[in-house]
Amino acid sequence: MALAASPLPGQEHTRSPAPLSAAGFSPGQPLAAVAARARQLGGATLACDRSRADPRVLDCRALMRDSVGQHLDLWLSSVDSAVSILTLSTTLTDSALAVWRRALVHHYGQVSTQVQGPQRMMQWIRRNTMLRLTWRSGNGAVEVSLSLVDGTLLDTWGRSTEQPVPPAPSPSPKAP
Numbered sequence: 001m002a003l004a005a006s007p008l009p010g011q012e013h014t015r016s017p018a019p020l021s022a023a024g025f026s027p028g029q030p031l032a033a034v035a036a037r038a039r040q041l042g043g044a045t046l047a048c049d050r051s052r053a054d055p056r057v058l059d060c061r062a063l064m065r066d067s068v069g070q071h072l073d074l075w076l077s078s079v080d081s082a083v084s085i086l087t088l089s090t091t092l093t094d095s096a097l098a099v100w101r102r103a104l105v106h107h108y109g110q111v112s113t114q115v116q117g118p119q120r121m122m123q124w125i126r127r128n129t130m131l132r133l134t135w136r137s138g139n140g141a142v143e144v145s146l147s148l149v150d151g152t153l154l155d156t157w158g159r160s161t162e163q164p165v166p167p168a169p170s171p172s173p174k175a176p
Helices: 031-040 094-108 151-161
Strands: 047-050 057-065 071-079 082-092 114-116 119-126 129-138 141-150
Touching: 031 057, 031 071, 031 082, 082 094, 094 119, 094 129, 094 141, 141 151
Parallel strands: none
Antiparallel strands: 047 057, 057 071, 071 082, 082 141, 114 119, 119 129, 129 141
């Protein structure tokens, strides 16, 4: 992936207050821009399904290859054609994961690594967006996912889908 020895595409070499992004993808990005970027990363076409529960929501997938031929799975959920959650996943070697981690720390700053059983996670939050790198080692390989989340978009969507809670029934008056 573009998380190799250099920063992610479109990202400079210094820490930046810029919104979080990875491999040319960012939270809140228009779906059309994601589709174009996915095509650039191996000619992948997004395959999307509309949610049965909310027609504003699309769930999309694509299989891509990075600049060194590594398979990348892309999964996203969009609301009104804007990316709310995007995840890239792949299998890496320990050394390739170290390169990803160094690139993210170089660009976004040092954060602690959280450990939960065999799983590890690093997370950056900026301007109500989140970038999370999660990995689990086993069988000589490392399963890795990188997620981008637009908190504002999800909060707005969540509020728009909330059903009003009916008031509790009043106690009935007692007969004399």
